[in-house]
Amino acid sequence: YPISPDRRRKLWIRVDRDKTNSIDEGEFLMVFRLLREEEAQAAQILLYKMGEDDLQIDERELKAMLNRLGYAPDPAIIKQAQEAITDSDGDGKADLLGVLEILKFIREHQVKKQRQNGGLSDQQATKIRNKFEHRIKAGNPIPPAE
Secondary structure (H helix, E strand, O other): OOOOHHHHHHHHHHHOOOOOOOOOHHHHHHHHHHHHHHHHHHHHHHHHHHOOOOOOOOHHHHHHHHHHOOOOOOHHHHHHHHHHOOOOOOOOOOOHHHHHHHHHHHHHHHHHHHHHOOOOOHHHHHHHHHHHHHHHHOOOOOOOOO
């Protein structure tokens, strides 16, 4: 789960039952259960807001839900996830499992991006890349010792 340090800290505080400022294996698993429960609740709220007659998820509502959960994917990724998954049972309507699959799609995409960026945010990685490109273009390559 790619989550912000602040959100992670809040979750860790909730599960650190023995107040050691560290979490054991059981507490670690509780963090993931809480994350799953938050996502399921957010998906249910999204579907409730849609109403029974709506076939597709409103893109603004989906983006707002993703932001509340700490995800900030590109609009193209949201669109791609929406097109790929929303209806898990084939009745033509968005459903809970479909929304959870969208969340999984977004989460996996963000994990892939974090790995490519060495765990840095997109902004940090772009800033570093730009500095290196600028030095190389200026003829000031970075020696391996640096």
